[in-house]
Each structure stands twice: as structure tokens, then as C-alpha cells.
Amino acid sequence: MADTHAPHHHGNRVEDRRLVTGTGKYAADWSLPGQLYACFVRSDRAHAEIVSVNAEQARKYPGVKRVYTGEDALAAGYTKYFVIVSYPGRGGKHIIKPPRPVLAARKVRHVGDALAMVVADTAVAAQDAAELVEVEYRDLPAVVSAEQALAPGAPQLHEEAPGNLAFDFESGNEEAAGAAIAQAAHVTRLKLEVSRVAPSPMELRGCTVRYDAADGTYHVHVCIQGINMMRKQLAAITDVPEDRIVVHAQDIGGSFGQRSAAYPEYVAQMMAAKELGRPIRWISTRAEGFASDTHGRANTVTGELALDRGGKLLGLRLDWISDMGGYLSATGSASHTRNPSTCMTGVYRIPALYGRFRLAFTNTVPVAAYRGAGRPDMAYVIERLVSQAAAELKIDPAELRRRNFIPKEAFPYKTPTGSTYEATDLHGVLERALKFADWKSFPARRRRSEKAGKLRGLGIATVIENTGAGLFPKDQVEIEATSAGGIDVYTVSQSQGQGHETSFGMIVAQTLGVPLERVRIRQGVKPLIGNHTGGSRSTAGAGSACKLAALKLIQQGKSLAAERLEVEPSQVEYAGGVFHTRGSKRKVTLGELAGKKPINVMAEGTFGPTFPNGCHITEVEIDPATGVTRIVAYNAVDDCGNVINHTIVEGQVHGAVTQGAGQIFGEQVVYDRETGQLLTGSFMDYCMPRAGLVPHVRMQDYPVPSVSNALGVKGVGESGCTASIPSLANAVMDALRPLGVPPVDMPFTPARVWHAISSAKQKSQ
Ligand code: MCN
Numbered sequence: 001m002a003d004t005h006a007p008h009h010h011g012n013r014v015e016d017r018r019l020v021t022g023t024g025k026y027a028a029d030w031s032l033p034g035q036l037y038a039c040f041v042r043s044d045r046a047h048a049e050i051v052s053v054n055a056e057q058a059r060k061y062p063g064v065k066r067v068y069t070g071e072d073a074l075a076a077g078y079t080k081y082f083v084i085v086s087y088p089g090r091g092g093k094h095i096i097k098p099p100r101p102v103l104a105a106r107k108v109r110h111v112g113d114a115l116a117m118v119v120a121d122t123a124v125a126a127q128d129a130a131e132l133v134e135v136e137y138r139d140l141p142a143v144v145s146a147e148q149a150l151a152p153g154a155p156q157l158h159e160e161a162p163g164n165l166a167f168d169f170e171s172g173n174e175e176a177a178g179a180a181i182a183q184a185a186h187v188t189r190l191k192l193e194v195s196r197v198a199p200s201p202m203e204l205r206g207c208t209v210r211y212d213a214a215d216g217t218y219h220v221h222v223c224i225q226g227i228n229m230m231r232k233q234l235a236a237i238t239d240v241p242e243d244r245i246v247v248h249a250q251d252i253g254g255s256f257g258q259r260s261a262a263y264p265e266y267v268a269q270m271m272a273a274k275e276l277g278r279p280i281r282w283i284s285t286r287a288e289g290f291a292s293d294t295h296g297r298a299n300t301v302t303g304e305l306a307l308d309r310g311g312k313l314l315g316l317r318l319d320w321i322s323d324m325g326g327y328l329s330a331t332g333s334a335s336h337t338r339n340p341s342t343c344m345t346g347v348y349r350i351p352a353l354y355g356r357f358r359l360a361f362t363n364t365v366p367v368a369a370y371r372g373a374g375r376p377d378m379a380y381v382i383e384r385l386v387s388q389a390a391a392e393l394k395i396d397p398a399e400l401r402r403r404n405f406i407p408k409e410a411f412p413y414k415t416p417t418g419s420t421y422e423a424t425d426l427h428g429v430l431e432r433a434l435k436f437a438d439w440k441s442f443p444a445r446r447r448r449s450e451k452a453g454k455l456r457g458l459g460i461a462t463v464i465e466n467t468g469a470g471l472f473p474k475d476q477v478e479i480e481a482t483s484a485g486g487i488d489v490y491t492v493s494q495s496q497g498q499g500h501e502t503s504f505g506m507i508v509a510q511t512l513g514v515p516l517e518r519v520r521i522r523q524g525v526k527p528l529i530g531n532h533t534g535g536s537r538s539t540a541g542a543g544s545a546c547k548l549a550a551l552k553l554i555q556q557g558k559s560l561a562a563e564r565l566e567v568e569p570s571q572v573e574y575a576g577g578v579f580h581t582r583g584s585k586r587k588v589t590l591g592e593l594a595g596k597k598p599i600n601v602m603a604e605g606t607f608g609p610t611f612p613n614g615c616h617i618t619e620v621e622i623d624p625a626t627g628v629t630r631i632v633a634y635n636a637v638d639d640c641g642n643v644i645n646h647t648i649v650e651g652q653v654h655g656a657v658t659q660g661a662g663q664i665f666g667e668q669v670v671y672d673r674e675t676g677q678l679l680t681g682s683f684m685d686y687c688m689p690r691a692g693l694v695p696h697v698r699m700q701d702y703p704v705p706s707v708s709n710a711l712g713v714k715g716v717g718e719s720g721c722t723a724s725i726p727s728l729a730n731a732v733m734d735a736l737r738p739l740g741v742p743p744v745d746m747p748f749t750p751a752r753v754w755h756a757i758s759s760a761k762q763k764s765q
Contacts, residue, residue, distance in 0.1 A: 013501070013647075013648065014505060014516065015501040019251065024250070024253075026251050026253050027204075027205070027221065027222055028203075028206050030281075031208075032208055032210055032221075032281070033279075035208060035210075035279040035281045036065055036272075036279070037119070037122055037125070037281055038117050038280050038282040039118050039120070039126035039127045040114040040268075041114065041115055041117070041130050042113060042115070042288070043110070043112065043137075045108065045137060045142075045676070045677075046109075046142035046364075046671075047108070047109060047141065047157070047363045049106065049107055049137065050104065050105070050106055050108060050136075051136040051138050053115065053116055054133070054136075055116065055118075057129075057132040057133075057134070058118055058129040059129075061128060061132060064118060064120045064126070065276055066275070067116060067129070068103060069103060069105070070103045070104050074105050076238075076271050078101060078102040078237060078238060078267050078271065079099040079102075080236065080237050081237060081327065081328065081330070082232070082233040082236045082237060082261075082262060082330050083095065083097055083330060084471065085333045085338075089167050089168045089169040089170065090168045090169065095167040095328070096158075097160075097328060098327075100328075102271075109157055109326030110325060110326040110366075111363075111676065111678045112288070112292045113326060117269075117272065118133065119272050119276065142676030143362055143363055144363055144672070144676050145362065146298070146300060146322060147321055148362075149164040149323075149360040149362045150163060150164060150165060150321065150358060157363065158361060164361040164362070165358060165361075166324055166328060166361055167333055167337065167359040168357075168359075169338075169341075169359075170354070170355065170356050170357065171338075171353075171417045171418070172344065172352075172354040172416055173352060173416065176352035176353075177317040178354070180315025181304050183306075184314050184315065185309045186306070186308070186393060187305065187306050189302075190302075190381075190384055191300070191302045192301050192381055192384060193299070193300050193301075194298070194300075194377040196295050196296070196297060196298035197295060197370065197663050198290055198293070198295055199256040199257065199370050199371070200688065201253055201255055201496070202253045203252065204289055205223060205283075205284040205289060206222070206223060206282060206283035206284060207221065207269055208222075208279055209269040209270050209272075209273040209280050211270070211274040211279075218234075218244060218270050218274070220266060221247075221248045222249060223249060223259045224249045224259055224494055224524075225252070225259050225260040226260075226492055226524065226531065227492055227494070227532075228472060228492050228529070228530060229531075229532035230247045230262055231245045231246075233262035233330060234267065252497070253496070254497050255496035255533075256371045256659070257296065257368060257371055257534060258293055258296075258370065260369065261294060261331065261368060286682065286683070287682055290682065291681060294325075294365065294367060294368035294370075295325065295364070295365050295366070295368075295370070296371070297376075297663070298322060299377045303318050303385050304316070305385040311389070311404075312403065313348050313349070313386075314352065315350060316344070316345075316350050316353050316354075317354045318354070318381060320355055320356065320358070321360060323364065324361055324366065324367055325364045326363055327361075328366065329367060330368065331373065332367045332368040334369075335368065335373035335374040336359060336367075337357045337374075339373050339375060339378075339466075340355075340374035341357065341417050342415075342419040342466050343375055343415075343419070343465050344382075346382040346464060347406060347426050347462050347613060348382075348386070348401075349404060349406045349407070350404075351416070353417055363676045364676070365678075371659055371718050372722050373535065375465035376721045376722045376725045379463040380726045382726075383460075383461040383462070383463065383727070383729075384726060384733075384743075386401065387459075387460065387726075387730045387733065387734075388733075391733075391734075397460050398434055398439060398460060401430065405426040405427060405430070406421070406426060408425060408427065422611050422706055424639050424704050425702070425704050429614060429615050429637050429639055430615050432700065432702055433460075433614075433615035433635060436635050437619075437635035439458070439617065449621050453624070454622060454623055456619060456735055457732055457734035457736070458618075458619055458731060459617065459618045459619070459620070459728055459729065459734055460727060461615070461723050461726035461727035462613075462615045463719075463722050463723045464611055464613035465613070465719070465722050466610075467609050467610045467612065467715035468531075468535015468609065469537070470531035470608070471532075472529055473529070473606060474530070474605060474606045475531055475541040475542045475545045475606070476530050477489060477490065477528070477545035477546050477549040477602070477604070479549045479550065479552075479600070479601050479603075480600050481553060481591070482594050485518055485577070486518055486519075487508060488522055489504065489508050489520065489546060490525065491523050491528070491530060491542045492524055492526075492530040492542070493531065493532065493538040493542040494523050494524055494532060495523060498538065500523065500533075503543065503648055504539075504543055505519040505521050506644055506645060507543055507644060508521075508546050508550045512553065512577060512590075513574075513577065514577040518577075529604070530545070536717035536718045537608055537715055538717075539644060539715065540610050540706065540708065540713055540715060541607050543644070543711055544607045544709040544713075545604055547711055548603035548604075548605055548710055553590075553599065556599060556601050557574065557590055560593045561593060564593065565580075565581050565586050565588060577591075579593070605709075610641065610709065610713070610715055611706075611714060614636060614638035614639060614723050615637050616723035616724055616727040617633075617636075618631060618633060618635070618728050619631070619633035619731060620731040620735055622735050622753060624754075624757050626750055626754060627750035627752070627755070628750045628753075629732060629748055629750070629753060631694060631695055632695065633695070634657065635698045636697060637699075637701075638653060638701060638702065639701075639703060640701070640713065640715065640716035641711075641713040642711060642712035642713050646701060650699050652716050653697065653719060654720065655720065657694060657720040657721075657724040658689055658694045658720075659689070659721055659724075660725040661693050661694050662689030663721075663725060664724070664725055664729055664732075665687075665693060666688075666747050666749055667689070668687070687747075687749075725746075729748070732748045732753070736753070736756060736760075739761065740764055741756045741757065742760075744756045
């Protein structure tokens with residue numbers, strides 16, 4: 001293990017006072033003079049032709065300015081959408097992107113599909129009038145499962161996509177994996193479903209658009225993950241030049257991948273803002289969010305893992321079917337093809353790999369990246385297969401992993417699916433975690449639980465993931481040192497709760513040797529090149545550029561100080577915000593140098609990807625009488641490279657573990673199979689995790705510094721999801737297996753677990 005340690009900081013986040021005292025500024029806090037209010041008319045059925053939209057009554061409603069329909073969207077030409085996949089799939093075929101008018105025209109494809117927009121003086125008038133819009137539909141049969149959508153005879157969503165197949169992608173070597181499976185002494189097979197979930201950040205989605213006719217600029221105030229990603233998409237959809245779109249945002253109340261997209265509502269608002277000459281505001285309701293904010297995961301995967309008798313992994317083949325919903329989202333197709341395929345070998349040396357990834361259209365809300373974006377899904381499949389294989393071969397699951405890890409000397413490791421893992425220490429992480437979790441004495445704990453009438457299970461997951469490479473070629477950061485001694489740092493990453501003001505502030509403060517209080521992080525206010533916050537890349541990317549910019553500031557300060565102190569720059573030394581001459585007492589502070597004119601420096605770089613990895617060991621206790629599962633121990637050891645701020649890292653892991661636990665034990669978006677109605681459209685039906693679900697998450701850092709960036713960090717924002725999902729599922733299966741329960745899938749609700757136990761008991765009688 002590496003002994004390099006970045007300076008640790010244990011302390012409160014500097015942004016928290018603002019955020020918890022109600023002085024943050026979120027999408028709904030942008031209130032513009034003269035603004036009008038939009039309300040969307042949404043489809044109440046899953047799949048139908050629109051015969052007519054009669055807005056006559058709505059138009060007459062007091063306060064209504066205009067009602068827009070799909071025909072307006074068609075007339076404006078707003079029918080494209082932005083999809084980040086640019087690579088070909090099987091046989092060189094490209095992804096199919098059928099048109100998507102920003103207001104559905106002629107056809108609706110999911111419950112919640114927006115087909116008209118009412119604009120009025122007040123939000124209430126807009127809502128009242130929206131209820132007066134009469135839509136005549138011709139119902140079509142609906143399909144809400146990806147597997148069924150790809151089956152012959154399924155209802156067709158888009159003419160352009162025969163068989164509802166949006167994209168057919170593959171990775172690895174089909175022949176080699178096939179041969180390995182055909183010849184292996186043992187093959188473990190599982191069919192798994194990574195449920196569709198609703199990310200549900202605390203802040204509701206919202207947007208206010210102002211059009212400035214004087215210079216033809218749209219000002220879009222919206223919840224985002226970064227100004228550049230939003231502007232690029234809006235420009236791509238509307239053909240408005242990027243320099244005529246200004247995106248504004250300050251605080252974001254959570255996103256988890258869901259806020260990166262330029263949703264159709266925003267474009268419809270652009271259309272109205274220009275035509276009506278007034279700002280247009282729209283704030284979603286929670287129910288609208290369930291039916292129109294992108295969902296996450298939604299994969300059905302058949303996996304086959306080939307091993308020899310000694311438990312050596314020989315090959316892995318996956319048939320991966322992803323549900324994309326009614327339309328492609330910006331990120332979903334990449335999240336469910338390239339993202340999972342880059343880490344398909346997991347932490348193991350598997351000589352033969354092959355994955356086929358098919359993306360299907362269904363009559364459901366579009367699916368996009370959700371915390372982990374395909375990597376938790378992949379980790380779930382691999383780690384369930386490995387633990388299942390261990391059980392079948394009667395090998396300790398930690399030992400089976402140990403035997404198959406990519407050995408230390410093999411790093412940097414080129415995987416059979418074409419990515420290159422940077423160095424880590426898999427054995428070190430595992431051994432530390434086994435000790436941390438007291439793995440060896442589990443049998444005693446299991447017996448204790450048994451005495452109390454409970455089933456106890458031990459789960460393990462050893463995972464690795466790639467952090468996002470980013471859409472933009474580099475990350476720029478600008479620093480401005482002012483005469484008052486302040487250090488203003490500008491980035492275009494966008495914290496949604498990750499605490500960048502603290503961690504990026506620390507990077508700059510530590511590089512400059514000044515107190516954190518003097519540094520102010522400002523996101524998205526200067527037009528710089530750089531990536532949005534996503535793919536756990538902000539620290540490696542923008543964070544690295546922060547460090548480079550601070551170093552550049554010292555360099556620049558030295559030459560200014562040399563002039564002021566009348567010496568050669570080489571004679572100037574710097575420490576703690578002060579430049580002084582070597583051996584003499586003459587000095588000048590950064591603030592004094594910035595006296596007349598602030599000092600500005602800009603630094604940039606291309607960083608990443610990084611490969612965070614870890615081992616999470618969990619224990620659950622199941623009450624066989626009720627099927628209720630309790631997580632009784634959670635132990636995480638994570639290698640996220642050098643740690644900038646341990647408290648934030650722990651918070652990130654804790655939050656993501658809770659989201660993983662939510663998915664494993666209850667969260668699931670459910671559609672009615674016949675009608676395509678959304679059955680989980682509120683928190684009354686959709687089971688959000690509560691604080692009591694997750695016990696104290698014990699976490700240890702195991703830093704092996706990255707070499708791909710200036711800080712030696714690896715991303716951590718998603719690790720907790722990637723590791724918790726397989727670890728908790730493996731714990732449940734470990735508790736159930738002794739009863740003869742066959743593989744069960746998420747969500748492990750009390751009903752499902754109870755049924756699994758009862759049917760196993762019946763069979764054994
Ligand atoms: N950090 C650190 N040391 C490291 C790595 C990270 O101190 N070695 C700190 C960072 O400086 C930063 C935080 O941990 O404050 C997360 O950093 P990083 O891993 O670089 O991830 P990003 O900042 O790019 O955040 C994105 C990631 C993603 S992709 C999702 S989804 C997600 C997540 O972060 N969504 C979140 N965490 C979230 N947390 C909150 N509260 N809300 C969301 O919407």
C-alpha cells in the first residue's frame with residue numbers, strides 16, 4: 001500500500017451555513033421581473049396517437065397568454081435531442097435517434113409525456129387552464145418491459161426504430177467467451193434485474209428562461225450539473241448559437257445524474273420567452289417529477305461465468321438489455337453501453353469476455369445516468385455471479401476473489417474490453433476490509449442471530465469503476481487575487497451537494513498556504529472550457545486545474561514581486577500569501593501586489609480517467625417470520641487515491657450507500673403491464689429509504705494515488721452505489737442460501753424475502 005497522504009481536513013463544509021439556513025439560491029429562487037408561468041399538459045396514457053388538441057377553452061381562461069402544442073414544436077423545428085453516444089455498435093451500426101418534438105406531436109409515448117404548454121400570468125391560472133385543454137387520443141397497445149419490447153410482435157414506438165431497438169452494442173470477444181463457457185468445468189448462470197428507480201433529488205426540477213431581444217440572447221436559469229453541458233445541449237436542439245445562450249445557476253439541491261439533461265420543457269420555455277417577450281418560469285411538482293424526470297438503471301442481464309475446478313475464472317458472457325424508455329435521454333445510452341463495458345472484467349483477470357448490450361424503447365419515462373451510471377449495474381452482475389460461483393463451488397467468497405484478482409504487477413492493466421486500469425492494490429484493500437469487518441468471526445455472529453430466531457448473512461463486493469472522461473477536452477480554472485487579500489476561484493464544474501466550495505477551496509488554500517476563509521469558489525459564472533460535475537470527475541479534473549492555477553498564481557506573483565522588490569524573480573520566495581527576498585526582510589503580500597489591478601491567472605489540463613475501487617463488507621439479519629431485513633453492519637474500505645477531505649469523502653460514501661440500500665431494499669418504479677400506467681407516482685407508493693435503513697457506515701480510506709491527475713485523487717462520488725448494491729444483495733443471498741432459496745433479485749422487500757423463504761420451506765417439506 002502507498003504511504004503517500006494528502007493533507008486531511010476534518011471540519012464542516014464552508015457552504016453548509018448558507019445551505020441549511022435557507023439562504024441558498026435554487027432554481028425556484030430565480031424570480032424575474034414580469035415573468036409568466038408555464039404549466040405542461042401531460043399524457044395520462046402510455047401510448048396513443050394524438051387525434052386532436054383543443055385548447056380553445058384554455059386560451060380564453062383569464063390570464064392565459066398562449067397555449068403551445070406539439071404543432072408549435074414542429075413549426076419551430078425543435079424535434080432533435082442530444083445524445084452523447086457517438087460510437088458505432090455491432091456491425092458498425094449507429095444508434096437510432098428518432099425525432100422528439102419538445103412538445104409531443106401526433107403521438108405520446110409514456111405517461112407524463114408533455115404535449116402542450118400553457119403560459120399565463122400566474123402559476124395557478126396556468127394550471128387551471130391546463131386542465132381545460134381537451135386531448136383526443138387513439139389508444140395504442142403499450143409495452144413497459146425492455147425484454148417484451150424487443151420480442152417479435154411488440155407494439156412499436158418509433159417508425160425509425162424497428163423492433164424498438166435503439167442501439168445494439170458489443171464489447172469483448174464473442175468467440176473466445178463462447179469457447180471458454182463451452183469448455184469450462186463449471187458455469188454459473190444468473191438472470192438479474194437492476195430495477196428502474198427514480199433518483200428523486202430534494203430540489204424539484206425548475207427553469208426560468210428570459211430572452212433578451214436587444215442582443216438575441218437566452219438566459220436560462222435552471223438546475224444543472226454544469227453550464228457548458230446544458231448550453232451545448234440547448235444549442236444542439238435549437239440551433240441557437242452557443243454564445244447566445246447563457247445558463248445561470250447557483251445552488252443545486254441534488255442531481256445524481258438527473259439534472260444534466262436539457263429537458264424538453266426548457267426548450268419549450270425558450271420558444272415562449274422569445275415569442276412573448278417575457279420571462280417564462282416553470283417549477284415541477286413532485287408528481288410531475290416521477291413522470292418526467294429521467295429514471296435510472298433498468299437493466300435485465302443474463303450472465304454466464306465460466307470457472308475451472310480450482311475456482312479460476314475463465315470467461316464471462318453477458319446479454320444486457322436496457323430499458324431506455326420512450327425516448328433516448330442525453331446520457332442513458334452511454335451509461336448502459338460503454339460505461340459498463342469498460343469495467344466488465346471487474347477486479348478480476350478473466351481471459352475471455354463478451355457483452356452484448358441492447359437498448360430498447362418502451363412506453364416509460366426515459367432512462368438516464370443515475371449515480372454510477374451503469375457501473376453499479378455491472379458490479380451487481382459480476383459480484384453476484386462471483387459470490388454465487390463461490391457458493392456453488394464451496395469456496396469462501398473472499399478466497400475466490402483473492403485467487404482471481406488482477407495481480408499488483410499487472411498494473412497498469414489493459415482489460416479485454418479495452419480500458420486501462422491504473423494502479424491499485426486489490427489484495428491490500430481486501431485484507432484490510434476483511435479485518436475491519438471481522439470476517440473470520442462471522443460464524444459466531446451467525447449463531448448468535450440463529451439463537452434469536454434470525455437468519456444472518458455476510459455480503460462482500462470487491463469493485464472497481466472508471467470515472468468519467470468528460471465531454472469537453474480540458475478543464476480550465478481561473479483565479480483572481482484581489483487587493484483585499486481574497487482569492488476568487490472560477491470553475492465550470494457545479495456542486496449539487498458534493499461540497500466543492502470546501503474541497504476545491506482547500507486545494508487552493510493549501511497550495512497557496514493561506515487560510516481557507518480567504519478562498520472563494522465560484523462555479524459557472526465565467527465562461528471557461530470545462531466539464532460538468534458528473535462521472536465523479538470534478539476533483540480529478542477541475543480540482544487538479546485549481547491546484548495548477550494556484551501554482552501559476554505563485555509563479556506570476558513572483559515576477560510581480562521581483563519588480564516591486566527590485567530583484568531577480570529567482571531571488572523571490574513565497575510562503576503563506578507573502579513574497580519575500582531571499583535572506584532579506586523585504587516582502588510584499590499577494591493582496592498588496594493585487595493593489596491596483598487584481599492578478600488573474602488561468603490554468604488548464606486534461607485529466608483522468610481514474611479508477612476508484614474498494615471492498616464493502618456488509619451483514620444483514622432477516623426475520624424469517626416477516627421477511628424484514630435489517631442491515632446490521634456496514635464496513636467499507638475505499639481507494640479513492642489521495643483524499644482531499646475525509647469528512648466529505650465519508651459523506652459521499654454514506655449518501656451513495658444509502659441510495660444503494662434504497663434500491664436493494666425497496667425503491668422501484670413500477671408500471672402496470674397492461675395499461676402502462678405509472679403505479680409509483682408519489683412517495684406514498686415509491687419507497688424512499690429512511691435514515692433507519694442504514695446503520696453507521698464504517699469507512700476507511702486506502703489511498704493509492706492516481707497518476708492521471710495533478711492531485712493523485714480518484715473520484716469517489718459514486719463508489720458507494722457501485723459497492724453497496726452487490727454487497728447488500730450478496731448478504732441477503734448468504735442469509736437465505738442455507739434454506740435452499742434459489743437466487744432472488746432486488747428489491748428485497750419483506751414480501752419478496754418472505755415468499756422466498758416460505759416456498760423454500762414448502763419444497764423441503
Ligand atoms: N473528494 C475528496 N477526495 C477524493 C475524491 C473526492 O475529498 N479523493 C471530494 C471532492 O473534492 C468532492 C467530493 O469528494 O467534494 C466528490 O468528488 P468527486 O468524486 O470528484 O465527484 P464530483 O464532485 O464530480 O461529483 C459527482 C458525483 C456524481 S457523478 C453523482 S451522480 C453524485 C455525487 O457525486 N451526485 C450527488 N455525489 C452527490 N452528492 C450529493 N450531495 N448530491 C448529488 O447530487
